[in-house]
Amino acid sequence: MKRINADQVHFRDLNEQLRNSNGEVELRNVCGQRFIAAGFSRRNIDIHGVPGNALGAYLDGATITVHGNAQDAVGDTMNEGEIIVHGNIGDATGYAMRGGKIYVKGNAGYRAGIHMKAYAEKYPVLLIGGRTGSFLGEYQAGGLIIVLGLYEGQEPIVGNFPGTGMHGGKMLIRSTCEDIRFPGQVTAQSATKEDLEQVRAHIERFCELFGYNVEEILDAPFTVVTPDSKNPYKQMYVQN
Amino acid sequence: MGVNDMISTFEVVRNEQRCIQCRVCETQCANLVHYYHPDTGLMMSDESKCVNCQRCVALCPTRALKIMKNRCRMRENANWSQDTILEIYKQADSGAVLLSSMGNPNPLPVYWDRILINASQVTNPPIDPLREPMETRVYLGRKPEQISRKEDGSLDTKLAPQLQLSLPVMFSAMSYGSISYNAHASLARAATELGIYYNTGEGGLHQDFYRYGAHTIIQVASGRFGVHKDYLEAGAAVEIKMGQGAKPGIGGHLPGTKIVGDVSRTRMIPEGTDAISPAPHHDIYSIEDLRQLVYSLKEATEYKKPIIVKVAAVHNIAAIASGIARSGADIIAIDGFRGGTGAAPTRIRDNVGIPIELALAAVDTRLREEGIRNRVSLVVGGSIRSASDVVKAIALGADACYVATAAVLALGCHLCRTCQTGKCNWGIATQRPDLVKRLNPDVGSERLVNLMNAWKHEIKELLGGMGINSIEALRGNRLMLRGVGMTEKELEILGIAHAGE
Incomplete structure (x- = not known):
């Protein structure tokens, strides 16, 4: 494994060093460097410290593990690969991601999974272990968002306005969501056994990564959220 | 029948003496304006569907067609133009946002034309x-x-x-x-x-x-x-x-x-x-x-x-x-x-x-x-x-x-x-x-x-x-x-x- 000491290294130089390495790479002392591994493929990158915004943007097949928290726009427009965060994560996680998987042990900020897509065999998965801020899955067009609610505190499992503008994909929230207000164009209902079976593999992976028990996690009420229409604006216009 | 169906924006003018009923206009029009009437043997048109794209005009082999601004107009009003009135009808009908395309067609100033x-001349020749x-x-x-x-004194040309x-x-x-x-x-x-x-x-x-x-x-x-x-x-x-x-x-x-x-x-x-x-x-x-x-x-x-x-x-x-x-x-x-x-x-x-x-x-x-x-x-x-x-x-x-x-x-x-x-x-x-x-x-x-x-x-x-x-x-x-x-x-x-x- 190649080790890179990121202390005081500019993001441009850091990415240059990463670009010149193959296989396994470990970054030490990362402190806010942005754009780490933007557009990368075919590497395993282990990050110690806190990477800056846009970690793994346009990611195309690499695996990134963050041993700590991550900031905003992780996995922006990601196409393939895996991002694992052993901590909390900032805003706009997985913005417009089309493929690949993001696993977060802790909480996520605002607008997680915003405008996620799916296409052909590409099916992105965003799994948040804790809770999320407002606007979860806004404009969601495809893929799967799972929020497990493994956190301490009195705040709701998801913030305000989850699924606003949602027109594709699915959200699974480990809660009855009694206090959560969903917008008019989505349907939120109790998850069936089949719903949970479908996503079991992702939850198993989460448990394997972060040391949880699958059965304990599945032994709780889940709410599944899906859009009523993939054409929400059909009736909005008249030809002039 | 809504009130807006009464007025077509355009008028299809067909010169019957030139028309040979070849039906090119009919096949060319995706808006389905033209159709053949078998009883009379004549080409007809539903001008309410016409968008004045000029496709039929351009392809008519006998130059029999013209698309004109409809002479049937609502009463003139400098404040309430016919377009404005028709837009009201469309929205009253549909409750929807008006959707247009291409650039703003309104008579706002074009500064290029004022520059x-x-x-x-004579000095500093062309x-x-x-x-x-x-x-x-x-x-x-x-x-x-x-x-x-660069460090060696040469120009950095990058x-x-x-x-x-x-x-x-x-x-x-x-x-x-x-x-x-x-x-x-x-x-x-x-x-x-x-x-x-x-x-x-x-x-x-x-x-x-x-x-x-x-x-x-x-x-x-x-x-x-x-x-x-x-x-x-x-x-x-x-x-x-x-x-x-x-x-x-x-x-x-x-x-x-x-x-x-x-x-x-x-x-x-x-x-x-x-x-x-x-x-x-x-x-x-x-x-x-x-x-x-x-x-x-x-x-x-x-x-x-x-x-x-x-x-x-x-x-x-x-x-x-x-x-x-x-x-x-x-x-x-x-x-x-x-x-x-x-x-x-x-x-x-x-x-x-x-x-x-x-x-x-x-x-x-x-x-x-x-x-x-x-x-x-x-x-x-x-x-x-x-x-x-x-x-x-x-x-x-x-x-x-x-x-x-x-x-x-x-x-x-x-x-x-x-x-x-x-x-x-x-x-x-x-x-x-x-x-x-x-x-x-x-x-x-x-x-x-x-x-x-x-x-x-x-x-x-x-x-x-x-x-x-x-x-x-x-x-x-x-x-x-x-x-x-x-x-x-x-x-x-x-x-x-x-x-x-």
Whole structure:
């Protein structure tokens, strides 16, 4: 494994060093460097410290593990690969991601999974272990968002306005969501056994990564959220 | 029967003596205006469906057809025009937002037409472009602010990435989806042959067109459609679309009915799902956030490609452009309020934004005042209609122009302004295979090349007339312009003197 000491290294130089390495790479002392591994493929990158915004943007097949928290726009427009965060994560996680998987042990900020897509065999998965801020899955067009609610505190499992503008994909929230207000164009209902079976593999992976028990996690009420229409604006216009 | 069905905008006038009932008009009209009446043996028309695209007129072998403004009019009223009344009827019928296409058609001032170009007389003689070499080539991208030397004392000649254009005109963004495969093929081929660039718009890049990548600007918009590593690497430059002149401040919705086959594959979204480009980029709320997107794209493309930021011309455009120039963008593209569109809410298109002439002058002035003009190139569009508009834009401070309406006109568009219906009879703004095949890319690309070559020659003649032999020497040379019929304020913003001064 190649080790890179990121202390005081500019993001441009850091990415240059990463670009010149193959296989396994470990970054030490990362402190806010942005754009780490933007557009990368075919590497395993282990990050110690806190990477800056846009970690793994346009990611195309690499695996990134963050041993700590991550900031905003992780996995922006990601196409393939895996991002694992052993901590909390900032805003706009997985913005417009089309493929690949993001696993977060802790909480996520605002607008997680915003405008996620799916296409052909590409099916992105965003799994948040804790809770999320407002606007979860806004404009969601495809893929799967799972929020497990493994956190301490009195705040709701998801913030305000989850699924606003949602027109594709699915959200699974480990809660009855009694206090959560969903917008008019989505349907939120109790998850069936089949719903949970479908996503079991992702939850198993989460448990394997972060040391949880699958059965304990599945032994709780889940709410599944899906859009009523993939054409929400059909009736909005008249030809002039 | 609604009240709005009473009045057709157009009237189909058929000369029965010339009509031979060949039914070409019927087969050519995707709007189903013409039909054959077997009992009478005559061609009939339902003019309420006519959009005046002139397709039937152009293809009628006996020149039997004319499309006229309907002589049946509502009572004249200077305040309540017939169009305004019909719009009310449509909304009363549907409860929906009015949707239009192409640029703002209203009689607002066109400043290009009030600006006149200088020519040399007696002193400083004109240059004859037929005899003398004239340079129309321009480079777009960040220019060095000072001369720097390497450690050994030699000049550091490494420049930021540049786009090289054989003439200061590019084809601006039109997505595959809003226009057809054959229209994109025509643009891609013509741009390659001309040594300029065309722009994918936000709909991704069709697999067949990756080979034109060296002459392609790829766009990244709020919906991020079709954006992936290969796409970013394919283009010569990456354009971040923040706004569009025809619809500043709002996003775009390509309806699911148009997301079929190749369009779905190119956008990388499932068939039948609406393609929603939200109004904002969800991660951009400040210049610092914009800088983040600029640099994430630079990192993903290894600093090999210039990054363009495209914005609509709006009220505070000078301050906005100053921010963009400081965000690390290499090129700013500004789209004026007359810019075209495949679909935009009528009220937005007709009422939001400002003229490109004023925006350009304000931005160029501001960037010069702040000493950051060399950090960025300026590209302007919306709408540039001719070689003289290009020359005026360059003299006002632009590095190059974007054209789209002029380009689709060259492809056969008749500006009927109904792109949003997807039934373009000229094969441009449609995905219907039977209509798309009407546009032959061999012919289309040739017509685009002809148009640009003609403009290039006209640009040379205008330059020569001023005694200038290169575009570089014209840029920002506002002394070459004079205004007519403008107020002091307009002249002040444009930074030009009145004719006679």
